[in-house]
Amino acid sequence: MSLPETMQAAVLGEPGIVRTTTRPVPHVGPEDVLVHVRRASLCGTDLKIRSRHFFPHGGPAVDTFTPGHEYAGVVAAVGSTVDEFRVGDRVVTEAHRGCMRCANCLAGAYTDCLNYGQRHKGHRVQGMTVNGGFAEYALNHVSTLHRLPDSVDFDTAVVLTTLGTVMHAFDVLGSLLVGATVAVIGPGPIGLLATQVAVELGARTVALIGTRDARLEIGKSFGADVVLNSRKGDAVTAVREATRGTGADIVLECSGAPRAVDDALRMAKRSGKVVLVGFFEEPVRADLNHAVMNGISIETVRGEGTGSMARAVSLAARGRLRTAELVTHHFPLRDVAEAFDTYAERRGNAVKVMLDVSEDVKSNP
Template sequence: MAAIPDVMRAAVLAEPGRMRVAELPVPEPGPEDVLVRVHRASLCGTDLKIRSRAFFPDGGPPAGTFVPGHEYAGRVVAVGSTVDEFRVGDRVVTEAHRGCMRCVNCLSGAYTECLNSGRHDKGHRTQGMTVNGGFADYVVNHVSTAHRLPDGISFDAGVVLTTVGTVMHAFDVLGDLLVGARVAILGPGPIGLLAVQVAKALGADLIALLGTRESRLELGRVYGADPVLNVRDGTAVGQVRDSTGGQGVDVVLECSGAPAAVDDALGLVKRGGKIVLVGFFDRPVTADLNRAVMNGLTLHTVRGEGAGSLARAIALAGQGRLDTEALVTHHFPLEEVAEAFDTYAERRGDAIKVMLDIADEPV
């Protein structure tokens, strides 16, 4: 293992809409922390909001000081004085969210809804959102947010498991086993395509995938979705209902973040069914909530990979029941972070998961 330097490369927020690479001090782990040498980090839609500074209500931190990145994997290179859960050299993937672990929400396990969100002085951290993240050579994580990667799972595949964690959390909030359930998934982006795989692995009887991008829909078919329908023709909701004898599905996961998709979700689900809003909307949504009231529907929301869901995602991957590496479509070195962001934002080359290659073996 190479010696840890004093300074590192980091992709930092510049002016709104821009990223650049700078040199920053290597962070030092506290007593309960691990220092991770980042190998791979991927972009997601939230990173675009962070780059534009739309994510920050106050405009965000000064230019050149903040490191985004909440999806990453690497090796432990140093541990805090109380850490015995990991050793130097362990391969890990990390959770973004660490609650304060003192408010009533955290104590009940809902640490992604921490009442002290943003209060670093009270122990809350969200990597790459409220504290520096993984678009850098090194990053500090609380020991509770690190998870050991099984042998045979690459860093690329491991990073995408953070997104699987969000999917697992979405199914968690239903409170029911998915075996035999009829499921509809709106939006064949990374979350939706992974939701197809997880629903299949958990025993769903029918998995309908709806969206607008034909190449993504076809990939969903490969992963086990059927029927696979393009919503642009206006008949997709009716076709799914027809495939369930007119009743509708038991569960809808709305993963697209498209405002019109909420009404589609209300039209897809059966009486007494459940809808989970997973995608982030970029503007207020208008929907016919009378459908929900009159039909006894339950609406859930999730944010990120809460309730220990990343650990369960890793377990599924370790059993060979998930194909996450195939969703990685692009690789860029850290120095080309601006190009990576543009590629992801503009969906160049049908980009799905865009990866920053920060380090390679051996470290």
């Protein structure tokens, strides 16, 4: 395949600004795969990156960094040592590549790499510490790509990165979901996917709590047994009533709302488990004494670790995943600024906002 020398890419400008510009197509190293990006999507972390609050020291220089950690496309070139993929393969990426030399990476916890951000030691996070997928071409380490089955389209593929985070959250529980009662706080993309996965894995009862009725209705269609708008009722009471007063075996906090952590602890049964999945904008106050006195375990996850992307792809390949209801908007790459504003302001009940990087734009609802 003949590659161009330049490409269109979104770059970070001043705080709050993202724009498109012309950049060189990345050079492919021995262990790299160059992906011709077809579809990319925005998530809450991208808003923090746009504002530059994500970066501890202000971040990269203006107009030099390309965000985007949720994307899929077609292999355009492979490095000299790569035989796992061929040009033309359809692939989806996972964001994290650990250094694969620290104790955490060697134990499989590559999203908690001890050399985070140190590219010279091999660590990368697409769109966070290295250039990402809001561009016509993106460079990935071969270990961060997964081949897509023909039955999985690019919209679904991009959602799988989010699903990987959900699978990681269930991984840390160390127990099967079959027969468990599960409460999910926050009907954003992660929470809605968590609802689906809990149902697919055999949870006995799934409760979904949020503040937006339209999203709660999506969760109900995904199989949630109980949905509650927490602005209209007490979420803790609703979960306890749904579990005959005992509380949920498992609570996933996916909203990032500071008060939701305390709610999660009070929804959990004695010896229950709470998994914190959402990122918080401010310090959280919660009654940890309640957790200690009731033997409630608290786990956290970041990203799609523990090989969870492969399981996400498998779930989609078997037709066990619904994504059409989540994908609400499409924009061409040149309109990346409008896409960000649409997502940030939740225009038109935006849930998943897609960039059609190398294909014609679809109609927005």
